[in-house]
Amino acid sequence: MTDTVAGVFNTPLYLWQRELRERASLRVVVPATVEPVTVDEAAEHLRIDAYGSPAEYPEASLLSAMIVAAREYVEHLTGLTLCPQTLELAGRSFSGLCRYDGDTGIALRTAPVRGLVSVTYVDSTGATQTLADGDMLLDDSDAMPTLYPAYGTTLWPAVRDQAGAVRIRFTAGYDAVGGSPSVAVLPYALRAAILLMVGHLYENREETVRGEGGGTLPNPNPIGITALTER
Numbered sequence: 001m002t003d004t005v006a007g008v009f010n011t012p013l014y015l016w017q018r019e020l021r022e023r024a025s026l027r028v029v030v031p032a033t034v035e036p037v038t039v040d041e042a043a044e045h046l047r048i049d050a051y052g053s054p055a056e057y058p059e060a061s062l063l064s065a066m067i068v069a070a071r072e073y074v075e076h077l078t079g080l081t082l083c084p085q086t087l088e089l090a091g092r093s094f095s096g097l098c099r100y101d102g103d104t105g106i107a108l109r110t111a112p113v114r115g116l117v118s119v120t121y122v123d124s125t126g127a128t129q130t131l132a133d134g135d136m137l138l139d140d141s142d143a144m145p146t147l148y149p150a151y152g153t154t155l156w157p158a159v160r161d162q163a164g165a166v167r168i169r170f171t172a173g174y175d176a177v178g179g180s181p182s183v184a185v186l187p188y189a190l191r192a193a194i195l196l197m198v199g200h201l202y203e204n205r206e207e208t209v210r211g212e213g214g215g216t217l218p219n220p221n222p223i224g225i226t227a228l229t230e231r
Contacts, residue, residue: 022109023079029169030086034176035067036186037194042067045195046202063198070197074190077229081110081172082186082194086117089168094121094156097166104156105139105146110172112184113138113145117169122160129157193228200225 043050043057050057057063071082081087089109091097097106116138119131137148147168149156159165174186 022107023075023081026087026089026109028085029088032068032071032083032085032173034083035064035071036083036174036176036191037067037071037198039063039067042195042198046199063202066198066201067194069201070194073197074193074225074229077193077225078190079110080174080190081112082174082190084114084171084173084176086169086171089170090164091166092161092163093159094166097168099146104154105148106168108145108147108168108170108172111140111143111145112172112174113140114171114173114184116147117171118167119147119169120167121157122162122165124158124160126160131157189228193225196225196228 039057039060042063046063048057048063074080075082087110089097089106094104094106095101099105099107116133116136119136120128121131123129135150135153137150139146139148174184
């Protein structure tokens, strides 16, 4: 399978997987408002029949919560952002956020990145400054979108040494269901992984299951989720 937007399922590019999984270092500023899987789709996957008029599903609120949990779990596995959200990456300095010493590129820890919202920093006097669009370049051509100083600029601005002095805020995620125009289409494998996880959560509501001898056994996730998220 090939993802033409983020490129993360192409084998050579999947070397970025370790950094993609650093998504946990990002703070969600504006959470998702539309999930990549609907309650109707989840109910169809689980073979749950609707009732009443207008049609409703048993445990619809539980299904909605499980969809969110499943999506967050797949995001954790892949490092990707599966539906539009606003995220923030913060650090003590620009250099401290770079991949390694001497580099100027700041990996944004997730994909696909839709665009920058703002890049702010605290200067040596303690004043908060905002970088202009012309002062930086977002390279989203690779599996790991990376922010660089603008062409011809070799260094980021000097920053006061304090926690959270640099804050990079950006939007990320695949297009919402039914969105138009469609720019970043969520791969079917990831939608299937979400549905598989929803099914697992719905059918197995405890961490353990009863064994044949009356004891308890771990209740692991279905192996298909790993296969769908690591192709």
